Amino acid sequence: MLKYILRRILTIPLLLLGVASVAFMLSQMTKGDPLAALVPERMMSDPAVVAAIKAQWGLDEPLPVRYVYYMGNLLRGDMGTSFTTRRPVSTDIAERLPATLELVVAAMIVGTVVGMGIGLVSARFRNTAIDGAGRGFALLGSSVPIFWSGLILLYIFSVRLKWTPGTGRLDARTQPPEGITGFYTIDAALAADWPVFVQALSHLLLPALVLGWSVTGIVARLVRSSLLESLGQDYIRTARAKGAPEHRVLLGHALPNALIPVLTVLGFTFAYLITGAVLTEAIFSWPGIGSYAVSSARSLDYPAIGGVTIVGATAFLLANLVTDLAYAWANPRIKLQ
Amino acid sequence: MTAPLLEVTGLTTTFGTGGKRASAVRGLDFTLEPGKVLGIVGESGSGKSVAMMSMLQLLAPSAKVTGSAIYKGRDLITMGPRDIRKIRGKEIGCIFQDPLSAFNPVKTIGHQIVEAILLHDSKISKRAATEHATSLLADVAIPQPGERLGQYPHEFSGGMRQRAMIAMALANGPNLLIADEPTTALDVTVQAQILDLLRKLTEERGIATILITHDLGVVAGMADEIMVMYAGRVVERGSAEAIFYDTRHPYTRGLIAAMPKLDGPGEILRAIEGTPPSIWTRPPGCSFAPRCSFAIEACRTTEPGLRRVGETETACMRAEELDKGMPA
Ligand SMILES: Nc1ncnc2c1ncn2[C@@H]1O[C@H](COP(=O)(O)OP(=O)(O)OP(=O)(O)O)[C@@H](O)[C@H]1O
Ligand code: SF4
Numbered sequence: 281m282l283k284y285i286l287r288r289i290l291t292i293p294l295l296l297l298g299v300a301s302v303a304f305m306l307s308q309m310t311k312g313d314p315l316a317a318l319v320p321e322r323m324m325s326d327p328a329v330v331a332a333i334k335a336q337w338g339l340d341e342p343l344p345v346r347y348v349y350y351m352g353n354l355l356r357g358d359m360g361t362s363f364t365t366r367r368p369v370s371t372d373i374a375e376r377l378p379a380t381l382e383l384v385v386a387a388m389i390v391g392t393v394v395g396m397g398i399g400l401v402s403a404r405f406r407n408t409a410i411d412g413a414g415r416g417f418a419l420l421g422s423s424v425p426i427f428w429s430g431l432i433l434l435y436i437f438s439v440r441l442k443w444t445p446g447t448g449r450l451d452a453r454t455q456p457p458e459g460i461t462g463f464y465t466i467d468a469a470l471a472a473d474w475p476v477f478v479q480a481l482s483h484l485l486l487p488a489l490v491l492g493w494s495v496t497g498i499v500a501r502l503v504r505s506s507l508l509e510s511l512g513q514d515y516i517r518t519a520r521a522k523g524a525p526e527h528r529v530l531l532g533h534a535l536p537n538a539l540i541p542v543l544t545v546l547g548f549t550f551a552y553l554i555t556g557a558v559l560t561e562a563i564f565s566w567p568g569i570g571s572y573a574v575s576s577a578r579s580l581d582y583p584a585i586g587g588v589t590i591v592g593a594t595a596f597l598l599a600n601l602v603t604d605l606a607y608a609w610a611n612p613r614i615k616l617q
Numbered sequence: 618m619t620a621p622l623l624e625v626t627g628l629t630t631t632f633g634t635g636g637k638r639a640s641a642v643r644g645l646d647f648t649l650e651p652g653k654v655l656g657i658v659g660e661s662g663s664g665k666s667v668a669m670m671s672m673l674q675l676l677a678p679s680a681k682v683t684g685s686a687i688y689k690g691r692d693l694i695t696m697g698p699r700d701i702r703k704i705r706g707k708e709i710g711c712i713f714q715d716p717l718s719a720f721n722p723v724k725t726i727g728h729q730i731v732e733a734i735l736l737h738d739s740k741i742s743k744r745a746a747t748e749h750a751t752s753l754l755a756d757v758a759i760p761q762p763g764e765r766l767g768q769y770p771h772e773f774s775g776g777m778r779q780r781a782m783i784a785m786a787l788a789n790g791p792n793l794l795i796a797d798e799p800t801t802a803l804d805v806t807v808q809a810q811i812l813d814l815l816r817k818l819t820e821e822r823g824i825a826t827i828l829i830t831h832d833l834g835v836v837a838g839m840a841d842e843i844m845v846m847y848a849g850r851v852v853e854r855g856s857a858e859a860i861f862y863d864t865r866h867p868y869t870r871g872l873i874a875a876m877p878k879l880d881g882p883g884e885i886l887r888a889i890e891g892t893p894p895s896i897w898t899r900p901p902g903c904s905f906a907p908r909c910s911f912a913i914e915a916c917r918t919t920e921p922g923l924r925r926v927g928e929t930e931t932a933c934m935r936a937e938e939l940d941k942g943m944p945a
């Protein structure tokens with residue numbers, strides 16, 4: 281088991297190098313010109329300045345040379361310097377990743393808890409009004425566009441009711457809490473700075489709900505259908521024939537089987553949201569990876585694009601590993617080797 | 618004559634929605650005395666399982682059950698959910714056809730047997746329940762029962778799984794055991810072992826048994842009484858001996874002819890030609906008529922009822938003519 285995990289972890293860097301190579305090639309193939317981000321517009325007409333800047337950023341080298349440089353730097357843990365922020369990409373990411381993670385973790389908690397609840401209740405009272413309401417809510421969550429639900433909730437709760445603060449991770453004048461996790465809520469709690477904790481939590485609330493609602497939709501529908509499938513199995517009849525009450529049949533026998541496919545989807549949803557929470561981050565001015573990805577793609581900021589790609593790929597590879605482990609844990613018929 | 622343990626009268630089960638309903642079991646009557654073995658035989662779809670599941674209220678809500686099944690003086694059919702739960706697994710144990718799908722794949726065998734014990738005994742400690750489960754596995758001749766408890770169903774062989782299923786069904790000392798095709802999914806060599814085990818345990822403990830099968834050979838050595846079902850009804854019933862040696866019903870004859878013979882290995886089985894009607898397309902008159910080589914015109918219009926002819930009760934209008942000597 282431990283050997284299996286080690287082997288999987290050791291393959292991750294190799295896969296990442298492959299992913300980075302592909303990302304590098306793809307970004308070179310686009311027709312756009314990153315110079316726009318590097319050279320001030322009024323100096324564009326000065327060939328000397330353009331050449332100097334090209335040389336400074338290594339853009340004058342031929343493609344294979346740049347590729348070798350880039351990969352060599354990557355191997356040393358250097359993702360290069362962003363054309364737009366002019367800072368090391370790793371610094372940018374280290375700053376933004378915790379913001380995204382905090383948002384995504386919160387959204388996953390909301391989505392999993394609410395989604396499982398709705399899925400369970402829907403399956404238990406299938407084809408009743410309760411089921412209909414639950415399925416409707418879930419369907420809305422996975423079909424209403426985030427920019428719409430996000431703006432509506434922001435308007436109602438922040439602008440009209442003023443129950444929640446505006447956008448961002450904290451109020452404008454609040455100093456971010458010091459801490460190792462980069463999750464403002466956790467860092468503030470660890471420092472016992474309760475006013476900041478409450479503030480961070482209240483800022484997190486709406487975006488987490490909006491993003492979590494879409495996760496809720498996925499989870500609820502999957503839990504419901506998976507549960508209904510389990511409930512039709514022979515072992516359910518056996519459980520009832522033993523004299524098990526219905527809640528025990530549902531929670532003790534159907535659910536553990538129904539969760540096996542849900543685990544996989546949860547893992548991939550989590551990985552997807554690391555770079556896929558763009559809209560939520562944009563609407564709530566959340567300084568995360570998603571908005572970084574958008575701005576770097578817009579200005580053809582190769583190093584930043586590469587960095588974001590590596591982060592996204594890492595998320596998928598890790599999620600894949602964790603999912604496989606969880607799958608084997610939940611399903612004794614699977615043996616990892 | 619002792620008081621019956623179970624007395625079933627007019628048991629009828631219909632499926633369907635709204636106006637479109639069809640009956641899978643039609644007016645089943647039988648009584649079972651304590652410690653006796655009743656064999657129910659019939660081809661697939663004859664309503665054997667539905668009848669049993671009806672008694673235990675284990676069918677989906679789309680099934681409507683009428684009639685009565687009086688167990689120890691109380692009607693199982695009309696009993697509330699709490700009461701029927703106390704009967705299931707405590708008074709009446711069940712064994713199902715496919716022990717692989719009948720066990721929950723993600724729980725250990727031990728967990729599932731212990732659960733069966735705890736469900737009906739709130740005072741017993743988990744440790745005592747585990748000890749009890751171990752001894753149950755030993756009773757059904759599973760080697761190393763202590764270790765086996767910690768294994769999952771897929772780690773058991775088919776025969777071992779069915780043994781474990783028997784152990785679970787007997788966990789709370791039931792007075793009635795319903796074994797629904799307990800050997801159908803097993804290898805022939807294992808079948809005999811499982812039947813022997815069932816016979817031994819139920820005899821020792823005086824447990825009445827309803828043994829369901831589509832193979833007359835399975836009930837031959839075990840049943841005190843045999844009921845032959847076809848298209849939701851009993852078409853013949855009698856003592857095991859009478860069914861084998863004095864049958865009057867063409868369908869029973871067909872089943873006997875289809876029995877695998879232990880002698881004469883090369884013998885071709887004579888299955889009854891055709892297939893039973895579905896519950897939605899049952900013909901009028903005798904349901905067996907389309908497949909019966911003795912059918913006459915009257916068979917297609919009038920449905921014969923059960924009546925005593927010779928040693929058995931038979932639902933065939935030509936029962937008198939179909940004496941022992943006649944070929945099937
Ligand atoms: N839920 C259901 N809805 C509709 N029809 C059903 C349902 N369950 C069973 N039936 C029908 O009832 C009839 C009797 O089925 P049953 O399972 O009792 O047969 P059986 O005698 O046990 O046969 P087998 O040897 O296949 O187990 C079949 O024709 C089946 O199609
Ligand atoms: S009643 Fe007629 S059709 Fe039915 S079994 Fe007897 S002879 Fe055959």
Ligand SMILES: [Mg+2]
Nearest residue numbers: 665666667797
């Ligand atoms: Mg059956």
